[in-house]
Amino acid sequence: xxxxxxxxxxxxxxxxxxxxxxxxxxxxxxxxxxxxxxxxxxxxxxxxxxxxxxxxxxxxxxxxxxxxxxxxxxxxxxxxxxxxxxxxxxxxxxxxxxxxxxxxxxxxxxxxxxxxxxxxxxxxxxxxxxxxxxxxxxxxxxxxxxxxxxxxxxxxxxxxxxxxxxxxxxxxxxxxxxxxxxxxxx
Amino acid sequence: xxxxxxxxxxxxxxxxxxxxxxxxxxxxxxxxxxxxxxxxxxxxxxxxxxxxxxxxxxxxxxxxxxxxxxxxxxxxxxxxxxxxxxxxxxxxxxxxxxxxxxxxxxxxxxxxxxxxxxxxxxxxxxxxxxxxxxxxxxxxxxxxxxxxxxxxxxxxxxxxxxxxxxxxxxxxxxxxxxxxxxxxxxxxxxxxxxxxxxxxxxxxxxxxxxxxxxxxxxxxxxxxxxxxxxxxxxxxxxxxxxxxxxxxxxxxxxxxxxxxxxxxxxxxxxxxxxxxxxxxxxxxxxxxxxxxxxxxxxxxxxxxxxxxxxxxxxxxxxxxxxxxxxxxxxxxxxxxxxxxxxxxxxxxxxxxxxxxxxxxxxxxxxxxxxxxxxxxxxxxxxxxxxxxxxxxxxxxxxxxxxxxxxxxxxxxxxxxxxxxxxxxxxxxxxxxxxxxxxxxxxxxxxxxxxxxxxxxxxxxxxxxxxxxxxxxxxxxxxxxxxxxxxxxxxxxxxxxxxxxxxxxxxxxxxxxxxxxxxxxxxxxxxxxxxx
Numbered sequence: 001x002x003x004x005x006x007x008x009x010x011x012x013x014x015x016x017x018x019x020x021x022x023x024x025x026x027x028x029x030x031x032x033x034x035x036x037x038x039x040x041x042x043x044x045x046x047x048x049x050x051x052x053x054x055x056x057x058x059x060x061x062x063x064x065x066x067x068x069x070x071x072x073x074x075x076x077x078x079x080x081x082x083x084x085x086x087x088x089x090x091x092x093x094x095x096x097x098x099x100x101x102x103x104x105x106x107x108x109x110x111x112x113x114x115x116x117x118x119x120x121x122x123x124x125x126x127x128x129x130x131x132x133x134x135x136x137x138x139x140x141x142x143x144x145x146x147x148x149x150x151x152x153x154x155x156x157x158x159x160x161x162x163x164x165x166x167x168x169x170x171x172x173x174x175x176x177x178x179x180x181x182x183x184x185x186x
Numbered sequence: 187x188x189x190x191x192x193x194x195x196x197x198x199x200x201x202x203x204x205x206x207x208x209x210x211x212x213x214x215x216x217x218x219x220x221x222x223x224x225x226x227x228x229x230x231x232x233x234x235x236x237x238x239x240x241x242x243x244x245x246x247x248x249x250x251x252x253x254x255x256x257x258x259x260x261x262x263x264x265x266x267x268x269x270x271x272x273x274x275x276x277x278x279x280x281x282x283x284x285x286x287x288x289x290x291x292x293x294x295x296x297x298x299x300x301x302x303x304x305x306x307x308x309x310x311x312x313x314x315x316x317x318x319x320x321x322x323x324x325x326x327x328x329x330x331x332x333x334x335x336x337x338x339x340x341x342x343x344x345x346x347x348x349x350x351x352x353x354x355x356x357x358x359x360x361x362x363x364x365x366x367x368x369x370x371x372x373x374x375x376x377x378x379x380x381x382x383x384x385x386x387x388x389x390x391x392x393x394x395x396x397x398x399x400x401x402x403x404x405x406x407x408x409x410x411x412x413x414x415x416x417x418x419x420x421x422x423x424x425x426x427x428x429x430x431x432x433x434x435x436x437x438x439x440x441x442x443x444x445x446x447x448x449x450x451x452x453x454x455x456x457x458x459x460x461x462x463x464x465x466x467x468x469x470x471x472x473x474x475x476x477x478x479x480x481x482x483x484x485x486x487x488x489x490x491x492x493x494x495x496x497x498x499x500x501x502x503x504x505x506x507x508x509x510x511x512x513x514x515x516x517x518x519x520x521x522x523x524x525x526x527x528x529x530x531x532x533x534x535x536x537x538x539x540x541x542x543x544x545x546x547x548x549x550x551x552x553x554x555x556x557x558x559x560x561x562x563x564x565x566x567x568x569x570x571x572x573x574x575x576x577x578x579x580x581x582x583x584x585x586x587x588x589x590x591x592x593x594x595x596x597x598x599x600x601x602x603x604x605x606x607x608x609x610x611x612x613x614x615x616x617x618x619x620x621x622x623x624x625x626x627x628x629x630x631x632x633x634x635x636x637x638x639x640x641x642x643x644x645x646x647x648x649x650x651x652x653x654x655x656x657x658x659x660x661x662x663x664x665x666x667x668x669x670x671x672x673x674x675x676x677x678x679x680x681x682x683x684x685x686x687x688x689x690x691x692x693x694x695x696x697x698x699x700x701x702x703x704x705x706x707x708x709x710x711x712x713x714x715x716x717x
Contacts, residue, residue, distance in 0.1 A: 039400065065294075067260060067261055067292070067293060067294030070235060070347070071289055165294060165295075165313065168293055168315065169315070
């Protein structure tokens with residue numbers, strides 16, 4: 001059941017992102033944009049650590065796996081990497097939105113809102129790098145990877161930590177190895 | 187063939203050993219540094235792609251690494267074991283136990299635990315990407331950029347994949363031999379231009395690296411080995427060179443102008459002319475080759491007057507020698523006083539009395555005296571008379587003549603004085619401060635009869651006629667011995683021998699009632715003409 005709900009949410013995210021088709025964007029290859037998002041995710045962790053009251057409730061959140069084994073990662077092609085990144089971003093978006101509903105602390109709520117906006121921006125960046133096409137080819141054939149690619153956390157602080165690790169790891173590796181950016185440099 | 191293969195194997199082995207040794211050195215140095223800096227019980231760092239966690243040996247010395255168990259887990263997975271090894275650090279004489287995880291997961295929380303004999307000893311949760319301990323940068327190069335005060339520094343990053351754009355570098359530089367250095371921080375770029383350096387100076391440069399802290403974090407690497415670079419010498423600004431040349435040219439022109447306009451003055455100051463008496467004796471040295479007799483004979487009349495005229499104009503310590511003149515014939519208010527001979531002697535020896543000089547500069551008195559002298563010559567019988575004079579100057583009379591005449595001359599010379607002094611009384615002596623030229627009586631030498639100078643009420647000097655000879659003894663040292671004589675006496679000049687002008691003050695006791703001693707002055711040797 002959980003697996004099915006996860007899959008549905010992923011599909012919804014894809015539909016949503018597909019509905020927001022925009023004109024082809026100029027490739028955004030500057031990793032300093034991602035670094036900006038990473039810093040804001042870290043700020044949320046700091047605010048969470050200092051939060052005293054109204055900091056959300058304990059509830060399970062479905063989040064992506066963040067660990068990167070370089071030896072394994074290098075053997076995955078860029079489209080497979082893109083799929084993992086897309087799924088992870090969608091899961092994080094959903095989890096953060098659910099968490100924000102239970103947060104009454106104003107600074108923390110603002111920080112969470114920032115993080116959600118940043119994840120949407122990352123979608124646009126991936127779109128500009130022409131990496132969204134992979135999802136339609138990979139996802140129907142491979143549903144199992146969704147379960148192996150997710151994990152469950154039980155608190156908002158753990159959720160924020162996963163967000164931070166995911167952005168710094170898989171997302172950054174994908175953006176730094178994006179073929180569109182390699183074509184620009186070469 | 188086998189020999190070649192064995193040689194190759196040896197080379198490969200040596201290279202591997204060198205690599206391991208180098209890596210081992212890096213590893214040991216990193217361990218040593220973290221032992222000092224890291225406060226956690228279990229210290230971890232990532233070298234390359236491997237994570238190493240280590241801890242110190244406990245107090246008891248009989249610890250064996252078999253007692254320890256190291257486990258790690260991440261993302262809710264099962265715990266996995268890691269083999270424990272030991273290492274003795276030579277530098278600090280300590281032993282550590284460590285476990286090396288090969289290619290651990292990054293961007294995931296790792297939970298590591300150390301157990302000893304089944305009991306939890308240490309535990310820690312960490313993200314591997316936050317504990318990078320990089321090797322120092324490679325191939326540090328320092329080159330002169332050619333511009334003043336600049337050096338180009340470049341290097342290569344440590345060989346680490348995916349992280350080239352996440353590095354931050356620190357460049358340290360200092361003048362060779364100095365301990366005061368500066369630090370520059372630079373992100374991502376692997377070259378830097380050092381600015382504001384001293385010209386023509388040798389600098390030492392070091393570099394180290396660290397993850398920038400956004401995606402990856404870690405510890406500062408060790409400093410590279412220092413590399414030296416020399417800054418280029420300072421260029422002379424062409425504008426400054428031009429200005430210096432221009433100012434130098436102006437100064438040269440100015441000095442040249444000054445020199446040309448004042449060269450005579452400067453020459454006189456730097457290379458003064460040696461005074462010669464030639465201008466006083468026109469033709470003596472050029473025509474007559476120094477034969478004064480000839481010159482005198484040729485230039486008798488006009489020369490006398492001229493020389494007298496010249497001497498009257500002489501300002502430097504004039505000591506006018508008057509001919510024997512009896513000043514008593516006129517019975518004027520002239521008064522002559524006599525000073526003690528000692529004063530006379532001193533004055534004569536000094537020869538440059540300012541008082542004398544002052545008095546000599548009073549032409550009216552000279553004219554008056556001249557008149558008196560003229561009158562006296564015309565009336566020789568009036569010599570017996572004397573008049574008391576207030577004197578300030580000294581007249582030294584040179585009497586030229588034969589020995590047989592000396593007595594008469596002496597008598598003639600001394601008479602007026604005697605007469606003068608007998609009538610003067612004591613009052614004049616007490617009031618007068620002038621010097622008295624004492625009489626000189628010496629046989630065979632020029633004699634001086636000195637008379638006090640006088641102070642005339644009307645401050646006039648008698649004019650000096652051609653019949654009277656005067657000698658102004660100037661500093662030039664040339665002294666002429668003249669005596670008041672007529673032309674007949676001049677004719678006798680040739681018969682007199684050359685003498686050095688020794689002035690000896692001898693006072694005949696019978697002539698001077700109140701001077702009963704001979705006084706010999708300091709003689710001055712002056713080369714004089716032959717008389």
